[in-house]
Amino acid sequence: MFLFIAASLALCYLVQTASPLLNSLDSEIAVYAGGLALGCMAGIIFHKRRAKIWCDVFACSTLIAWFAGWRPFFNEDSPIFFYFPVYFVFTAVFVELFFTDQHHKMDTATRQRMESMVKHVIAQPWMIMLGVLASLALQQHYLLYPVAMTLLLMRISIYTT
16 A cells, blocks of 8 residues: 555645645546546456555545545645545554554464455455445545545455455
């Protein structure tokens, strides 16, 4: 999730410094980012070998789509655009450091339990990705996108162990 961490940090910096680059993130960018997110969903469904890369690009594209789509509803100096990306950075770093690729530190029972969770049909990553995309469209619930991204980050950590 290094691309997502970098994109979140870049967004934090741009928002905090009130950079003129923020004006380039308009509704056209959101449409392209949404299309890229849909492409990443298809990639994770059909190409499971590169799942971590597909999830990372999906997270980055939805972050850009979220910012571009929600920016007209809030003030320029609204803390939502600074604190949510900071939250995403801390969550993604925590997941990367303590959960992702840590299968060699797990006992056999825990690893088997996690593998059974990965095979469970209800919690497939592409289903959570659909939830993240749906949360972008529900503008009356501003906390839905961060909650959906947190669930996706946790699911990715289980998926890539």
